[in-house]
Amino acid sequence: MSRVPKLSTRTVTLDVTSSETSSESSETSSESSETSDSYSFDESIVSLNFFTKFRKLIIIILVVIMLITIAFFLWGAAAGFFIYNFTWLSTKGLIGKAPDYWKVFFSKRMYVSFEVHPFSIANVDDVLKGKKPRMKEGPTISFRLISRKSNITYSIDKDDVTFDEKCDAQVTDKSRHNYEQTIHSIVNVPFWLTLLLGYDIYGTYADTQIFELLKNPSVAFEDNSPLTADFTLKSLLFGGHNLFCKSKIKICVKIRHMIEKTKSRTFVLKEDGIDFSLFAYLFGKFNVTATMHSGIRNTKMAGHLKKLNGQELITTWDNGSTTSTCNKIRGLFHFYPGSGNGLQDFELWISELCRPVMFRYKAEKSDDDFLQFEISDDTFFNNLDRHLCYCRNNPRNRYWYRSCFSGVMGLVDCLGSSLMVSFPHFINSAEQFTSKVEGLQPNLQKHTSRIIMYKKNGSFTELSIKYQINVPIFNVDRIPILAKVPWALVPIMWIEQKLLVTAQEMQDFIKVSPYSRAFHEEMVPVNIFRFTMIVVCLLILTVCIILLTLLILKTKPPLELKVKDFDEKDSI
Incomplete structure (x- = not known):
């Protein structure tokens, strides 16, 4: 009566070992065939870790930067004319x-x-x-x-x-x-x-x-x-x-x-x-x-x-x-x-x-x-x-x-x-x-x-x-x-x-x-500043839009699933 459980336990152990061995062998085989891609993917997950953790805060900051940039852009493109019209x-x-x-x-x-x-x-x-x-x-x-x-x-x-x-x-x-x-x-x-x-x-x-x-x-x-x-x-x-x-x-x-x-x-x-x-x-x-x-x-x-x-x-x-x-x-x-x-x-x-x-x-x-x-x-x-x-x-x-x-x-x-x-x-x-x-x-x-x-x-x-x-x-x-x-x-x-x-x-x-302000030499530094600001604002707006698009539309990496699987294996 006492040997049956031992044999049973042993069998289970062997099966698990065999299963793990098979799994490890399979993973090893897979990893060996995709070594470079696997390392690259893992590195991208790590690099996005920060953006994932502070995702909402970053979005808010980008929106605020965009609003400020739009305000400066409008001033440079429209309100600036008021300066030399007046x-x-x-x-x-x-x-x-x-x-x-x-x-x-x-x-x-x-x-x-x-x-x-x-x-x-x-x-x-x-x-x-x-x-x-x-x-x-x-x-x-x-x-x-x-x-x-x-x-x-x-x-x-x-x-x-x-x-x-x-x-x-x-x-x-x-x-x-x-x-x-x-x-x-x-x-x-x-x-x-x-x-x-x-x-x-x-x-x-x-x-x-x-x-x-x-x-x-x-x-x-x-x-x-x-x-x-x-x-x-x-x-x-x-x-x-x-x-x-x-x-x-x-x-x-x-x-x-x-x-x-x-x-x-x-x-x-x-x-x-x-x-x-x-x-x-x-x-x-x-x-x-x-x-x-x-x-x-x-x-x-x-x-x-x-x-x-x-x-x-x-x-x-x-x-x-x-x-x-x-x-x-x-x-x-x-x-x-x-x-x-x-x-x-x-x-x-x-x-x-x-x-x-x-x-x-x-x-x-x-x-x-x-x-x-x-x-x-x-x-x-x-x-x-x-x-x-x-x-x-x-x-x-x-x-x-x-x-x-x-x-x-x-x-x-x-x-x-x-x-x-x-x-x-x-x-x-x-x-x-x-x-x-x-x-x-x-x-x-x-x-x-x-x-x-x-x-x-x-x-x-x-x-x-x-x-x-x-x-x-x-x-x-x-x-x-x-x-x-x-x-x-x-x-x-x-x-x-x-x-x-x-x-x-x-x-x-x-x-x-009032029609010559843009051509008048006293207005040259003012207009250089205005036009430079318009260009900079356009670049900032472009970068912000790209980042917002990535943060909103990009699928989250499966980090939580991998940690859960690891814990289950470890407990077994």
């Missing part, structure tokens, strides 16, 4: 006040030059017989406006700046002789504007109310021919020597009444007569209080008009409609520098025309540092929907002499006088105008309005606005000398308004313009 935090401690580029703008006197090219009628006798007027371009004179700004106030909340601007005229020395010289046979602008005022006030009754009283024009206009007159350019532009209606006869009383009713800006009522000046209105237009976007919050709007004389709207066009886009004051304000918009088209407010005009991108200049913009060809295309309000619904436009043909725009609603504006030499004008006069020589290169912009900061290095002022002539049966005069829109003069920025002024604007 003019390097206003460098002088002027945060919340005027940026440096406004200080430069207001500290300088801006000079805008005007080159005036008058026309005369070369065949006066033939026109009185019914032939087309033949135009001849006369001597050029130049004068300039000197802009002075005062009462400057800033509003950070509204992101705007308000100032008073006054302009004074000066004639350049080289054109002073032409300025005083008498030009013969210029169309008699005061006479024809008086006839047109008669149509405006009396309509079809103008024949009996006005024209009948002017059978002999000399009673009101003295010795001047009703078709043409002799003017010095000084008197034609600024008045002082064009007095007519010096007596208080019936026709002159009516003419005074018409001028008062229409509030014409080209006539000046005086005690001893009525004076005429083409540019009498211009200085009143330039003596303004302007409110513009300062660009502190929105750089692209810098220099764009918000208000003129406290008003956001004018009542000039479309019967004074407050919803009409034509009455909205908008666009860059005449010669404000440093507010360009890259390759985008933009509008420029022209006070003389009571409206903005569109400039469109054309090309880069040869040196690639400058961009060229030209005035839109369709500026005076009155058949376009966006331009209809410049001649729509106004009862004055029902008269044949102010039809809304393309290429010409009437200024009666802007100035109170029936002058009409076009491009020089009737470029892009309808045949109804170009076919009625002779002698004009349109030249796109010479007569097209252009703006040259410095690409790196948006400043205008050259601004050239060109337009032509015209007056209609027509036959008047009640005035015998004009009975055969053909209908025509006769050019009085074309004008080039220019702003030229000197090299020193350009350097001043480059240094402070």
Whole structure:
């Protein structure tokens, strides 16, 4: 009885031994065939031991690092632009006040030059017989406006700046002789504007109310021919020597009444007569209080008009409609520098025309540092929907002499006088105008309005606005000398308004313009730091994402199972 258990125990022992021997033999065989792989796997388990033990803590740390890195990345990519849009935090401690580029703008006197090219009628006798007027371009004179700004106030909340601007005229020395010289046979602008005022006030009754009283024009206009007159350019532009209606006869009383009713800006009522000046209105237009976007919050709007004389709207066009886009004051304000918009088209407010005009991108200049913009060809295309309000619904436009043909725009609603504006030499004008006069020589290169912009900061290095002022002539049966005069829109003069920025002024604007901060040498170390930080942040984010992916998705190594098996074997 006692030997059976011994044999049993012995048998079990042998079996276990045999089993272990077999297992060990098998493992040894397996290990011998996969020696290198087994050691490599064991080493990887050991190396991951640390990450497994502190897995959750490491994930939290990586997430925190990623959030901090993202914050720095966003600052470098986006918030960094605020630094030089706000003019390097206003460098002088002027945060919340005027940026440096406004200080430069207001500290300088801006000079805008005007080159005036008058026309005369070369065949006066033939026109009185019914032939087309033949135009001849006369001597050029130049004068300039000197802009002075005062009462400057800033509003950070509204992101705007308000100032008073006054302009004074000066004639350049080289054109002073032409300025005083008498030009013969210029169309008699005061006479024809008086006839047109008669149509405006009396309509079809103008024949009996006005024209009948002017059978002999000399009673009101003295010795001047009703078709043409002799003017010095000084008197034609600024008045002082064009007095007519010096007596208080019936026709002159009516003419005074018409001028008062229409509030014409080209006539000046005086005690001893009525004076005429083409540019009498211009200085009143330039003596303004302007409110513009300062660009502190929105750089692209810098220099764009918000208000003129406290008003956001004018009542000039479309019967004074407050919803009409034509009455909205908008666009860059005449010669404000440093507010360009890259390759985008933009509008420029022209006070003389009571409206903005569109400039469109054309090309880069040869040196690639400058961009060229030209005035839109369709500026005076009155058949376009966006331009209809410049001649729509106004009862004055029902008269044949102010039809809304393309290429010409009437200024009666802007100035109170029936002058009409076009491009020089009737470029892009309808045949109804170009076919009625002779002698004009349109030249796109010479007569097209252009703006040259410095690409790196948006400043205008050259601004050239060109337009032509015209007056209609027509036959008047009640005035015998004009009975055969053909209908025509006769050019009085074309004008080039220019702003030229000197090299020193350009350097001043480059240094402070919000568009040039990335190119300005003072910003180089700042931008190197920003761009370096962006690159470093991207690398850190990449590493963190890879580590998180490994920690979250990687399967845990079977260490616990191996330890358990070992314990079971050891206990057996």
